[in-house]
Amino acid sequence: MSYDNELYQQVILDHNRKPRNFHEMENATHSCHGINPLCGDDITVYLKVDEDEGVVEDVSFTGSGCAISKASTSLMTHHLKGKKIDECRVVFNEFHKMVLGEFDPEKQDHHLGKLTLFQGIREYPSRTKCASLAWHTLVGALDKKTEGISTE
Template identity: 50%
Template sequence: MFELRDLYQQVIVDHNKSPRNFGKLARFNHEADGYNPLCGDKLHVYLNVNDAGIIEAVSFEGEGCAISVASASLMTEALKGTPVSEFKQKFEGFQHMVTSDLDELPDEAVMGKLAVLSGVREFPSRIKCASLCWHTVKSAVEDSHKVAKTE
């Protein structure tokens, strides 16, 4: 188990230092702001959803703790090519994973690389850091003009 934890930490460090899909998209048709007042994490997400309802591109800008940045980076990779109609299922799956009992192993076949974030369950205050980007994309998909918060 210790080796797995080390691997998870390495992935989080890598995505924090070199976040994927960081920056403003040239073309986007959905966007939203997110803010975690507990930690000070702030981000802005951009989505380009095509006429068929597929998330063709997703990116983010902002600043935050390592968990917040790594989570946003991993999330953008996981959402590319996802139909908006399936976003809610992915959102709920992620929320379940980061809030489930510690003895419940994440379903890596379903969660993919996002499973590395299951360790935040051990630190309840960090759950909000990991889930901020998901709440922000939810606001973007719903065209809500409210700042997404994890409170």
């Protein structure tokens, strides 16, 4: 187990400072509210889904939290825009397993792109929820979970 990986890289800091797609969505077809009580992270993810094509046309979010959760959500929105719902679920699975240390994108084929930046979080099990909150909330939105998501 190595401690010296750079978790807080420039990309993460940049997305924390200037989150992408950081706004409410007026004509969202799906949305979900997610909280991570540990850090007090609190986000809402909005989706515009073309049901006929099964494509996520637009993704945005609002909320506040630690740098990891904010950057993770920002990068997620950027990554998923225009992807098919099925693809989104594949990325969710890979991401979720990666932060838990059960999937190694250095050794396996993946669809994570830049999201591999969050691999270092597996060294901090107490903080994996910061990185995965956005994704759980996304799935909550796709599944139309009205009660919201809590990582606890």
